[in-house]
Amino acid sequence: MLKLGIIGTNWITQQFVSAAEETKSFALTEVYxxxxxxAKDFADKFQADDVKLTTNLDDFFTIDKFDAVYIASPNSLHFAQAKQALEQGKNVIVEKPSTSNIHELTVLQETAKANGKFLIEAARHIHEPIFQQIQSYVADNRQDLSGATLSYMKYSSRYDDYLAGKNPNVFTTKFSGGALYDLGVYAVYDAVVLFGEPKTVNYQAEVLASGVDGSGSLTLKYPYFDVNIIIGKTKNSFMPSEIYFGKKTLLMDSAGDITKLEESSADKNIAPIKTTKSDNPMDSEAVEFARIIEQNDQEKYQQLSRYARIVNRILEHARASAGIVFEADKDK
Ligand SMILES: NC(=O)c1ccc[n+]([C@@H]2O[C@H](COP(=O)([O-])OP(=O)(O)OC[C@H]3O[C@@H](n4cnc5c(N)ncnc54)[C@H](OP(=O)(O)O)[C@@H]3O)[C@@H](O)[C@H]2O)c1
Structure with missing residues (x-):
């Protein structure tokens, strides 16, 4: 049983801890x-009396022995928190995007290696069975692969707060926010896992007064095709995502929260593809992360670490092409 600590008490952490406890491989033992x-309200939700609560991050890592920490704080805080955790001998599961820039990720991956611990970026959707169906479909039809359009654009309730002048974390450069880092990261993961590393990256962003992107259009150029990614937190899109195979097309209902797949045949008939989807979209990643840690699966870990490096490099290049600078970049 892996003892689990958590940093950040928003709904996403509840969802992760529910999934983690469901695996029976994790037990919540520490809340920061x-x-x-x-901290108390959070622990009460899981009815675990012996959970240690703390408001001091130094105490959190030393108060008791635990095996892994799940970090779901605002993006720019991930780096220092994950580094401290690794140095204190904890395995780290950190929410996407794990860092603000590739320099930070390199430091964290080296720190994990030096301490013999895992640093896992929680890109939940690539671990879901439905994503693995997409991977198989792409592998089976690779000879006809001719590009993709991926869309993930959802009006954020926090945009209302932004418009009301409340400066929510996700719309600030201080916390490494914006549409690309919040939602675009899912679509970039799709592209990297399905197609590999692109040759070039270009991001045309609608930059808000706060300095982050409210929405934008990202082009990833591969040798023989392009992947166009449309992302946004300031408007709603109902466009499907599509992967092209010449006359055939695979349709997905989202680039990040994929619940439905369809296939358009050469004669343009669209037919559903049978899929399975868990109620909690974090179930699959929780099972996989526990397995990697418990079985010390270095091969899978190296593959995930490589994806994380490519994804974070793309995000940083995209940001540079759109002129978006985070406060965290000053520490590079
Ligand atoms: N995988 C997914 O499906 C998914 C979904 C949503 C979010 N996420 C990721 O989860 C992370 C958190 O996102 P979020 O929207 O929950 O962020 P958030 O609401 O801004 O903050 C998350 C938690 O961090 C702590 N926090 C907030 N502001 C802070 C500050 N100024 N200084 C220190 N701690 C602060 C708070 O916990 P306390 O008050 O308890 O300290 C808060 O509950 C992000 O990396 C995001 O990308 C992932």
Missing amino acids: SRTESK
């Missing part, structure tokens, strides 16, 4: 929050 009442 900036406020005591939030």
Whole structure:
């Protein structure tokens, strides 16, 4: 049983801990929050009496022995928190995007290696059975692969807060926010896992007054085709995502929250593809992360680490092409 600590007490952490406990491989034993009442409220949701609560990050890592920490704080805080965790001998599962730039990711991956621990970026959707169906479909039809359009554009309730002048974390350069880092990362993962590393990256962004991108259009150029990615947090899109194979097309209902697949045949008839989907989209990653840690699966770990490096490199190049600078870049 892996003892699990958590940093960040928003709904996403609840969802992860529910999935983690469901695996029976993780047990929540430590909660860090900036406020005591939030730490207590969080622990109460999981009815685990012996959970240690703390508002001091140094104490969090030393108060008791635990095996892994799940970090779901604002993006720019991941680096320092993950580094401290690795140095204290914890395995780290960190929410996407794991870092603000590739320099930070390199430091974290080296720190993980030096301490003999895992650093896993939680790109939940690539571990889901439905994504593995897409991978198989692409592998079976690779000879006809001719590009993709991936779309993930959802109006964020936090955009209302932004418009009201409340400066929510996800719309600030201080916390490495914006559409690309929040939602684009899913579509970039799709492209990297399915097609590999692109030759060039170009991002045309609608940059908000706060300095982050509210929406934008990202082009990844591969030797023989392009992947066009449309992302946004300031408007809603109902466009499907599509992967092209000449006359045939694979349709997905989203680039990041994929629940439905369809196939358009050469005669343009669209037919559903049978899929399975768990109620909690974090179930599959929780099972996989526990397995990697428990079985010390270095081969899978190296593959995930390589994906994380390519994805974070693309995000940084895309940001550079759109002139988006994070406060964290100053520490490079
Ligand atoms: N995989 C997914 O499906 C998914 C979905 C949503 C978000 N995410 C990722 O999860 C991470 C958190 O996103 P979020 O939207 O939950 O972020 P958030 O609401 O801005 O913050 C998350 C938590 O971090 C702590 N926090 C907030 N502001 C902070 C500050 N100024 N200083 C220190 N700690 C602070 C808070 O916990 P305390 O008050 O308890 O300290 C808060 O509950 C991001 O990396 C995001 O990309 C992933």
